[in-house]
Amino acid sequence: METEQKYRPAPPGFTSEQWDTFNEDGIIFIEDAISDEDIGTYKHAIDRAAATNPKYKPGGYLGMENIVERDPVFTSLIDHERHVGYAYDLFGELLKLHQSQFFLRPPGGKQYNIWHPDGARALPYGVFSPQLPLQIKIGYWLTDLPHEKMGNLVVLPGSHRQQYMDGYDTHNSVSGEMIVCPRKGTMTVMHSSIWHRVEPNESDVVRYNIFVAYCPSWVTSADRFHSSPKWLETLNREQRIIMRSYSHAYHNAKPPASEFPLFLDRETGADADAGTYLEHVQLHRRKRQTMHERIAEI
Ligand SMILES: O=C(O)CCC(=O)C(=O)O
Ligand SMILES: [Fe+2]
Known part of the structure; x- marks a missing residue:
């Protein structure tokens, strides 16, 4: 009984349609995922962080990283019910926050990225993991971007399966590209190998958005080596685990027993898969199936 209260079931993740689209296109769009009130809260937090950044000039471009450690509004994103289930579906019990960031992309801003996939370039994740991502990026779109040339994200749907792309390192339009024109409140889930x-x-509006990326704990983080121990103490159990701020390096691959289960199975409430191991095998040494493994079996 006690264990049931101690651990949370995994929040909702991919529907089977979303999973099919994610595999086909490398990105899914979930409109009206973020309420107007929450959009306001996130934009205020971005403005607060910008105002205290000595590098920020009002009206200028700004990108900040490891934002979860900067403001409680961003901290709540580590394990937010709105999106963490998508990451858990992929990375299961070894889920880690890879990177958290926001961008202010103002009119006339000079900083806009050229074609690239996220993650390793000289030895991309796709070499080892041609289908499943080793990173996913959740996007919170906080500004209406109804047209092109508004600092929009541009993706090449389906390109998460390709290792080469002629537009690489250029801004050139390529055939098949999709200029993302989200309504504010849209959430995206992106396979990090998509170009x-x-x-x-x-335009005359500033593009506000937040990205939170996730990976397995044994893939390196992108925006920190360690988190502040004092700050970690302020987090709930799942948030603290998902930050994976280990002082023993091998814990990235083999986290301590106290960190299992991260979440309970969202349907059954179980902390382990039935019928897989003999009784004596301890939980932290057990493999639990991820959503995609379960689906593959059906
Ligand atoms: O701001 C965007 O829309 C994408 C930024 C990006 O590609 C990145 O941070 O890796
Ligand atoms: Fe990127």
Whole structure:
């Protein structure tokens, strides 16, 4: 009984349609995922962080990383019910926050990215994991971007399966590209191997958005080596685990027993898969099936 209260069931993740689209296109769009009130809260937190950043000039471009450690509003994103289930579906009990960031992309801003996939370039994740991502990026879109040339994200749907792309390291439009024109409140879930770039912003609005990326704990983090121990103490159990701030390096691959289960199975509430191991095998040494493994079996 006690264990049931101690651990949370995994929040909702991919529907089977979303999973099919994610595999086909490398990105899914979930409109109206974020309420107007929450959009306001996130934008205020971005403005607060910008105002205290000595590098920020009002009206200028700004990208900040490891934002979860900067403001409680961003901290709540580590394990937010709105999206963490998508990451858990992929990375299961070894889920880690890879990177958290926001961008302010103002009119006339000079900083917009050229075509690239996220993650390793000289030895991309796709070499080992041609189908499943080793990183996913959740996007929170906080500004209406109804047209191109608004600092939009541009993706090449389906390109998460390809290792080469002629537009690489250029801004050139390529055939088949999709200029993402989200309504504010849209959430995206992106396979990090998808090729993407960013449009210039020739509009009169500032593009506000947040990205939180996840990976397995044995893939390196992108925006920190360790988190502040004092700050970690302020987190709930799942948030603290998902930050994976280990002082023993091998814990990245083999986390301590106290960190299992991260979540309970969302349907059954179980902390282990039935019928897989003999009784004596301890939980932290057990493999639990991820959503995609279960689906593959059906
Ligand atoms: O800001 C965007 O839309 C994408 C940024 C990007 O590609 C990145 O941070 O890797
Ligand atoms: Fe990127």
